[in-house]
Structure formats: C-alpha cells, structure tokens
Amino acid sequence: MRSRLLGVVLALIVLVLVGLGVPLGRGVAAAEQQEMFLDRLTDTSRFASLAGRPLIDDKPQLLRAELERYDEVYGVGVAVVGRERPDRPLVTSRAGLPFTGAEAQDRVNEALAGRLPTAPKLFMPWNTAEVVLAEPVLVDGEVRGAVVTFSPTDKTRLEILGWWALLLAASLLVLAMAVLLALPVVRWTLRPVQALDEATGKLLAAVVSGRPVPPVDADHGPPELRQLSRSFDQMAVNVADTLAAQRAFVADASHQLRNPLTALKLRLSNLEGHVDADAEVHQLEALSETDRLNRILDELLAMARAESSSVDPVPVDVDRSVAARLSAWQAAAAAKDVHLVLDGQPGGMALAPPRGVETVLDALLDNALKFTQEGTLVVVDVRRADGRVRLSVTDHGPGLQPEELDRATNRFWRSPAHQNVPGSGLGLSIVRLVVERVEGVVVLESPEDGGLRVVIELPAV
Known part of the structure; x- marks a missing residue:
C-alpha cells in the first residue's frame, strides 16, 4: 500500500512538473528564437539600407566585399535581388545559397511587395532548416529590390537544448526532493494502517488463547486513522470479553450439570430390580445416555480449559509424557485386544501448555481405540527434525474420506459413517486448540494401508 500511495503522489508531482515544464520549455525556445530573429532582422535592415545606392547606380557588385566579410564572420548567407528578376540574385555572399527554394522565393516576393519580415514559426532543436528573412530595399518609398539572409540555427538550437537540459535536471531534482519529503509523510500516514494489520493478525491468536489483546498504537497518523485504531481496540476488547463470557458459560454450565446428572444416574441405578422386564431395556439405555452426557461434559470442560487458559507455554519432556500416557492407556487397549506401539526416536523437549501433551495424547488415543479394529x-511415533517435535498416532480403523480430513477438527463434527460410535466430536477440536496455542500444526492423513494418522508438530526447545 505504501508503494501505491507513493506512486499516486509521485504521479501527481510528475503531472505538475510536465504541466509547468512543457510551457516553460516552449517559452524558452520562443525567447531564444526571438533573440536570434531580432539580431538577424537588424543585420538584414542594415544591408537593405546599404543596397539602395548600388541598386540605383546599377552597381550591386559594390556590396560583394561587405556581404562576403559578414558571411565569413557570422556564417550567415546574404543575397541581393532586383525587382525585375526576383528569381536570380544580383550578388551573393557565397555560391550555393538555397535561393531557389520555395521558402526563399516566398520571402522575396513578400519583400518586393513592400512587406517587412515577420518572425518565423517556432522551431525545435530537431529542426535543422535555416531561417530565411527578406527585407525590401526602399528608395524614396519605392521598392528597388530586396535583401535576403539565410541564418543557420545550430547555435540557437544548442542553447535551447541547454535550457531544456537545465529544466530537466531541475525537474528531476524537484522529483527527488518530493520523494524524500513524501516518504516520511506516507510512512506517517500509513503507520496506523500497518499497526492495524499487525493487530489483526495477532487478534485471533490472542482471543483464542485467552491472552489480552495488545492495543494498537493510536498516537501517530492522521486523526481519522487514529480514531479507527481506537475503534479497533474497543472492538477487540468486546470480542475478547464476549468469547471469555462464552467460555465461562460453557465451563460453568458443564460443571453445574455434572451434579444433577450424577444424581440422575444414581437414581436410575437404584431402579435396578424394581422395574418390569419390559422396561428394563429402557433403564439400561437411560444409563447409557447418562454416561454419554458425562463424557460430553468432560470434553466440554476440557475444551473450556484449553480455550481460556492464559498460562504461558513451558518446555515439556515429550518422551516422558508419551511413556506415561501409553502406560495409562495399556489397560484400555488390552481390553480391546489392541497393542500400543512406540516408534521413532527421542523427541526431547518441546514447547507446550502445561499438561498439553498429555491432553493431546489422551484425545488421540481415545479416538484411536474407538475406531481401530481388534x-x-x-x-x-515421535521424531525431532528442523526445530520441531513431530508426534503422530496411527490407527487401523475405517479412516476418513479425503474431503473430510480438513473438517475433522471442527467442533462437534463427526463423519456420517461413524454416527454409531460413541463420542461427541470434540476430541480433535481440543487437540487443535492446545497445539495452536504454541503455533503448532495439526495434520490429518490417510495412510496407504488404511486407518487414520493424526500428526502434530510442536516447537522444539
């Protein structure tokens, strides 16, 4: 955005420079041309006054020495023409003058008609044609002939180019100064925008992790953007408060529901042996539903703790945590005739929330034992590489379809093919929340031999 804004400013400056420079350049060219025209007009008038007597005496050759000397000194060709033969000069300063050209004949005809020379059209440095001036030779008010001068424009064109080069250098200097002045102004203008962009990137991570949202620096930039920064800070606080209230509600509701649910389960258990045989199946289903509600409440409490935890991550011994959780889950695995296998290499220390690795393993092993086959x-598998500790859990269950892998970490999402398996769809969501608190990664993969592999990566310490 800084480049675009600076480009707009520079484009406006360039337009202003072009709008001022082009007329000024034309004005400089016109002034140099006018100076040359007046100089040549003075010399042409002088030769016209000198040619009067030689033309009356029919001795135009008397002017040859003067004309040749002038041509030698100034490089300006001069010719004198009579009234009777306007197409043939009576005397010239040198041979080879373009006297028969259309422009020269037009100027001669105008002079013989008694008209005084007029300024030629504006010429540019790339125009190499000579300037032709013709002035009538008047004797007692009668036109006796004309004097024609052929002036080269090399010197004038070089002077015009010099002025134009000076104007271009001045324009480039102004443009460079404008860039130097515009850069701090653009930075000052966009500083709140940059701060807002950075704050937006940090907002989600701070809100999800339960940390306070850092305020945007609203002390710099235009007043409108400072006000926008203050509005953003207020919005961030409101979002954080709303999510905190939501988490608190989930935690409180889950906690408060546990006691009546436990009492309900106890009452249903006490009914054992006191219900008809036809109603006994309904009693067992009710007990099963209370167990399911208890699991959902446990997972909701775990998710609320994962979302609202404001404790900073700490270095965790991944190998020790993995060994402890595998030992704890051995009994559940043996009951289902499933073997828990540890593979890979020592992972060492990783950055994670307190008891975060244990929470992740409990959720992943619980899912794996639910779905894997007997x-x-x-x-x-535990591995360490490229500054990351990679932990994966692979089962041999039905797995997920490729289009379902990205959705599996959403809250309460369950594959349509697994609706008959007990669960709430919160396990992988809890894993994702815990791992993302330390900027880790959760990836779900489908191994070639079937099943599901959940891979997490934590920053190594």
Whole structure:
C-alpha cells in the first residue's frame, strides 16, 4: 500500500512538473528564437539600407566585399535581388545559397511587395532548416529590390537544448526532493494502517488463547486513522470479553450439570430390580445416555480449559509424557485386544501448555481405540527434525474420506459413517486448540494401508 500511495503522489508531482515544464520549455525556445530573429532582422535592415545606392547606380557588385566579410564572420548567407528578376540574385555572399527554394522565393516576393519580415514559426532543436528573412530595399518609398539572409540555427538550437537540459535536471531534482519529503509523510500516514494489520493478525491468536489483546498504537497518523485504531481496540476488547463470557458459560454450565446428572444416574441405578422386564431395556439405555452426557461434559470442560487458559507455554519432556500416557492407556487397549506401539526416536523437549501433551495424547488415543479394529496396532511415533517435535498416532480403523480430513477438527463434527460410535466430536477440536496455542500444526492423513494418522508438530526447545 505504501508503494501505491507513493506512486499516486509521485504521479501527481510528475503531472505538475510536465504541466509547468512543457510551457516553460516552449517559452524558452520562443525567447531564444526571438533573440536570434531580432539580431538577424537588424543585420538584414542594415544591408537593405546599404543596397539602395548600388541598386540605383546599377552597381550591386559594390556590396560583394561587405556581404562576403559578414558571411565569413557570422556564417550567415546574404543575397541581393532586383525587382525585375526576383528569381536570380544580383550578388551573393557565397555560391550555393538555397535561393531557389520555395521558402526563399516566398520571402522575396513578400519583400518586393513592400512587406517587412515577420518572425518565423517556432522551431525545435530537431529542426535543422535555416531561417530565411527578406527585407525590401526602399528608395524614396519605392521598392528597388530586396535583401535576403539565410541564418543557420545550430547555435540557437544548442542553447535551447541547454535550457531544456537545465529544466530537466531541475525537474528531476524537484522529483527527488518530493520523494524524500513524501516518504516520511506516507510512512506517517500509513503507520496506523500497518499497526492495524499487525493487530489483526495477532487478534485471533490472542482471543483464542485467552491472552489480552495488545492495543494498537493510536498516537501517530492522521486523526481519522487514529480514531479507527481506537475503534479497533474497543472492538477487540468486546470480542475478547464476549468469547471469555462464552467460555465461562460453557465451563460453568458443564460443571453445574455434572451434579444433577450424577444424581440422575444414581437414581436410575437404584431402579435396578424394581422395574418390569419390559422396561428394563429402557433403564439400561437411560444409563447409557447418562454416561454419554458425562463424557460430553468432560470434553466440554476440557475444551473450556484449553480455550481460556492464559498460562504461558513451558518446555515439556515429550518422551516422558508419551511413556506415561501409553502406560495409562495399556489397560484400555488390552481390553480391546489392541497393542500400543512406540516408534521413532527421542523427541526431547518441546514447547507446550502445561499438561498439553498429555491432553493431546489422551484425545488421540481415545479416538484411536474407538475406531481401530481388534487385533491391530496403534502406533505412536515421535521424531525431532528442523526445530520441531513431530508426534503422530496411527490407527487401523475405517479412516476418513479425503474431503473430510480438513473438517475433522471442527467442533462437534463427526463423519456420517461413524454416527454409531460413541463420542461427541470434540476430541480433535481440543487437540487443535492446545497445539495452536504454541503455533503448532495439526495434520490429518490417510495412510496407504488404511486407518487414520493424526500428526502434530510442536516447537522444539
């Protein structure tokens, strides 16, 4: 945006310079041409006054020495023509003058008609034609002939080019000064915009992690942008407060529902042996539903803690955490005839929220044991490379379709093919929240031999 704004400013400056420079350049060319015209007009008039007596005496050759000397000194060709033969000069300063040209004949005819020379059209440095002036020779008010001068324009054109080069250099200097002056103005103008852009990028991470949203620097820039920065700060605070209230509500509601749900389960259990045989199946289904509600409340509480945690990440021994959780889940795996296997290499220390690795492993192992087939393996792989600790859990269950992999970490999302499997669809969402708190990555993959592989990457320490 800075480049575009600076480009607009420079384009306006260039337009102003062109609007002023072009007329000024033409004015300089016209002034130089007028100076040359007046100089040549004076000499032409002088020769016209000198040619009167030689033309009356029919001795135009008397002017030859004067004309040749003038041509030798100034390089300006001069010719004298009589009234009777306007197409043939009586005397010239040198041979080869373009006397028979159309422009020369027009000037001669005008002079023989008694007209005085007029300024030629404006010529530019690339015009190499000579300037032709013709003035009548008057004797007692009668036109006896004309004097024609052929003036080269090399010197005038060089002077015009010099002035134009000076104007161009001045314009470039003004443009450079404008750039130097515009850069700090553009930076000052766009500083609030840059701060807003940076704050927008930090807003989501701060709100999701429960950290305070850093305010935008609203002390620089135009008043309108400072006001926009203050409005953004207020909006960020409102969003953070709203999400904090939402998390608090989820946590409170989950906690408050636990007691009546436990009491309901106890009452349903106490009914065992006191209901008809036909109603016993409904009692068992009700107990199953209370267990399901308990699992949902546990996951909601875990998600609320993951979202609202404001504790800074700490270095965690990944290998120790993995070993502890595999040991804790061995009994559940053995009950389903599934083997938990640790593969890879020592991962070392990684940056994670307190007990974050344990939370992630519990969610991933719970999912893996739900879906994997009996008699298969659940492989937990740990590796360290490129400043990252890579932890993956691979099962041999039905897996997910390719189009479902990106949606699996959404809250409460479950594949249509897994609706008969107990669960709430919050496990992978909790994993994503915990990993993203330390700017980690969660990737779901479909191995070639089937099943699902969930890969997380944490910053290594």
